[in-house]
Amino acid sequence: MTTVYLNGEFIPKERALISVDDRGFVFGDGIYEVVRSIKGELIEWYAHAERMSRGLAAIKIAFGPAEVARLQDVCLRLVRHNELVGGEATIYLQVTRGAAPRTHHFPPAGTAPTVFAAATVFTVPRDARQNGVRGITFPDYRWTRCDLKTVNLLGPVLARQAAAESGAYEAILLRDEVMTEGAATNSFAVIDGVLRTHPLSNLILPGITRAVIMEILAELAIPLSEKPVTHAELLRATELFVCGTTTDITPIVMLDGVRVGAGKRGAITTRLQDALTARLYSARPRRLTPSLATD
Ligand SMILES: Cc1ncc(COP(=O)(O)O)c(C=O)c1O
Numbered sequence: 001m002t003t004v005y006l007n008g009e010f011i012p013k014e015r016a017l018i019s020v021d022d023r024g025f026v027f028g029d030g031i032y033e034v035v036r037s038i039k040g041e042l043i044e045w046y047a048h049a050e051r052m053s054r055g056l057a058a059i060k061i062a063f064g065p066a067e068v069a070r071l072q073d074v075c076l077r078l079v080r081h082n083e084l085v086g087g088e089a090t091i092y093l094q095v096t097r098g099a100a101p102r103t104h105h106f107p108p109a110g111t112a113p114t115v116f117a118a119a120t121v122f123t124v125p126r127d128a129r130q131n132g133v134r135g136i137t138f139p140d141y142r143w144t145r146c147d148l149k150t151v152n153l154l155g156p157v158l159a160r161q162a163a164a165e166s167g168a169y170e171a172i173l174l175r176d177e178v179m180t181e182g183a184a185t186n187s188f189a190v191i192d193g194v195l196r197t198h199p200l201s202n203l204i205l206p207g208i209t210r211a212v213i214m215e216i217l218a219e220l221a222i223p224l225s226e227k228p229v230t231h232a233e234l235l236r237a238t239e240l241f242v243c244g245t246t247t248d249i250t251p252i253v254m255l256d257g258v259r260v261g262a263g264k265r266g267a268i269t270t271r272l273q274d275a276l277t278a279r280l281y282s283a284r285p286r287r288l289t290p291s292l293a294t295d
Pocket of ligand 1: 185
């Protein structure tokens with residue numbers, strides 16, 4: 001039996017009911033996060049909490065940083081209740097503007113946000129990490145606040161469906177002939193020997209894994225250029241990878257049916273993967289979040 005969290009209660013998933021008036025359902029009016037746990041510890045919790053708080057403030061949902069901070073305990077309890085402490089899990093968090101009769105403008109002040117969280121077992125796809133995956137390019141149909149992790153995901157849904165239909169794992173999004181990011185990942189490419197990624201802006205999500213990779217790059221003294229990669233440059237990339245909380249660093253070895261570089265995981269990608277793996281699994285003192293021993 002799966003236990004989830006809804007509006008202050010830990011309940012069986014089957015009993016978690018949300019109103020048809022919920023603005024998350026009607027408008028996609030909400031913010032979400034996906035956090036990873038390894039052996040009962042939340043990875044980069046504070047960065048996820050900060051991004052969630054920023055997103056909620058930006059769209060003016062009355063759920064402040066102190067309330068987001070309390071979700072840390074909710075995540076840890078969900079991992080325990082669902083017996084996921086021994087391995088890896090993902091915790092999905094969602095806060096919407098709540099349930100109210102349908103109006104485009106905000107509901108009356110005092111409408112309670114809907115707060116939901118659920119933990120699911122996560123198995124690392126090691127083959128994809130090592131041997132790489134296929135990708136496609138796809139138009140970036142999204143709005144111009146991609147820096148907010150809103151539950152409006154139709155652009156990524158259509159992009160990932162196109163990828164799935166062509167046997168690919170990820171869609172690399174192109175806006176005005178420039179690579180922004182993946183449908184549910186940030187993306188990096190090596191062009192003429194230089195590692196490049198889109199700069200932080202309203203056109204990409206400020207990925208937590210992207211930020212961790214930046215730290216690793218500094219530690220390894222690998223130069224990075226945050227200069228957007230054009231479609232034409234992408235065609236001559238010698239390495240391409242996507243990253244995210246559940247993607248780690250995954251090489252894309254074939255793009256639109258054409259080999260990327262040698263068609264296998266490249267040298268820079270491998271170095272970054274090794275450093276990220278060390279950080280996730282062995283660099284325990286770097287962990288920021290304590291585990292919940294009992295509850
Ligand atoms: C559009 C987009 N970019 C990037 C990412 C990666 O972000 P993170 O590393 O914080 O998981 C995600 C994750 O869901 C995403 O949806």
